[in-house]
Amino acid sequence: MxxxxxxxxxxxxxxxxxxxxxxxxxxxxxxxxxxxxxxxxxxxxxxxxxxxxxxxxxxxxxEKIKMLELRIMDMIRNVNDNMVLSDKLLQWARTLFLHTDRASLPALMADELASQFGVPQVGIKVWGVSPAYAQADFAQGVSQDAKSFISSLTEPFCGVNSGLEAITWLPDPQAAVSIAILPLREGVTGSVAPAFGLLVLASPDAQRFNSTMGTDFLARVAELASAALAPLR
Incomplete structure (x- = not known):
């Protein structure tokens, strides 16, 4: 059974x-x-x-409520920081487009970038300009290799100073530890049009322009700078 x-x-x-x-x-x-x-x-x-x-x-x-409160506070701080940056960017752009002396525009652009955003060093070069500006300092001293390299960049580059030619355009190249390189060209960021200029930002702080940071804001700076400098060509 x-x-x-x-x-x-x-x-x-x-x-x-x-x-x-x-x-x-x-x-x-x-x-x-x-x-x-x-x-x-x-x-x-x-x-x-x-x-x-x-x-x-x-x-x-x-504990969950406390974590959510901290996240909300971080979001509020980020929104406030973004609003401050946006206001500074608009003020910078307004200054550029109200400036009528084209020959001094690149120097003004660099000075305003440094003062508005607290960048220790700013360098700028523009090539392919009209004959009226061909002898200006901003149109001199750029090698063909540098122009080709800058044209190969489709978006801003951030990282440590690796001895690029653009560093020599700064007032104090030895103090440039981290840098941001912003190619200037017609069109929006990502365009493959040849670059006609470059903005280089530098800081003695190794983390100011590190390779992991987002470049969206720098891309907007490059687009505005390109539009403001276009009349030099």
Missing amino acids: PNTTLPSATSHPITEDDIANYLVNTPDFFERHAQLLATVQLSSPHNPRAVSLQERQANLLR
Whole structure:
């Protein structure tokens, strides 16, 4: 006669997973046994005493609320920082487009970038200019290799000073530890049109222009600078 005895709890002990699965699949268990919730005691991560399940849940909820508050504060700070940058960018652009002396525009552009955004050093070169500006300092001293390299950049480059030619255009090349190179060309960032100029920003702080930073803001600076300098060509 076949054995029809059910497996015993000893041969097949109930595991924690069995209990967890039962509770998950029996949502009304604690409704039928509400008194159990008041008796459940859990260890607290903040002190050695045991706390009730309700208190532990309240603590977890408070921690979650605190984390959300911190994230909201970070978002507010980022929004405020972005608004300040946007205001400075608009002021910089306004200054450029109201300036009527084209010959002094590159120098003004560099000076305003340095003062508005706190950049220690700014250099600028423009080539392919009209004969009226061909002898200006900003149109001199750029090798063909440098022009080819700059034209190969489709977006701003940030990183450590690696001895590029553009560093020699700065007032104090030895103090340039991190740099940002902004190619100037017709069209928006990403265009493959040949560059007709370059802005180089430099700082003694190695992290000011590091290789992991976003370049969207620098791309907008390059587009505005390109538009302002176009009449020199």
